[in-house]
Amino acid sequence: MTFIFSLFYCAVTYILFYRQCVGYLGMYNSDMAPYIATINGEATEYNFTYPLMFKLSEWLSKLCGTPKALAIVVTVLNLLTFLALVYYLFGFFKK
Numbered sequence: 001m002t003f004i005f006s007l008f009y010c011a012v013t014y015i016l017f018y019r020q021c022v023g024y025l026g027m028y029n030s031d032m033a034p035y036i037a038t039i040n041g042e043a044t045e046y047n048f049t050y051p052l053m054f055k056l057s058e059w060l061s062k063l064c065g066t067p068k069a070l071a072i073v074v075t076v077l078n079l080l081t082f083l084a085l086v087y088y089l090f091g092f093f094k095k
Contacts, residue, residue, distance in 0.1 A: 002086055009082060014075040021067035036066050053077060 020030035034044045039057045048054065053073055060069035 006079065006082065006086075010075055010079050013078050014071055017074045018068065018071035021071050032067075032070065035070060039066050039070060 017032075018024075019027070021032045021036060023030075034046050035048070035054075035057075037044050038046070038048060039054060039061055056073045057066070057070045060072060063069070064072070
């Protein structure tokens, strides 16, 4: 059950973040443009504190493009936090 929910969560999260990254039909106003500019090496007025996200996105963007890379990395990082939560909750309730 947890595996199926994890897949569903991952799919919905990826779709949301990808649509934010590409500004899908103008429906998704988001702050992803400065993230994408930073990954592409452009100067922005922001100082971000997510070095792992930017390094992974920069590496992956060489394979599939920046918007898709950012959406994949953010989805995977969110999935890891979800799995950590599930792990600790199951451990808590087993006691």
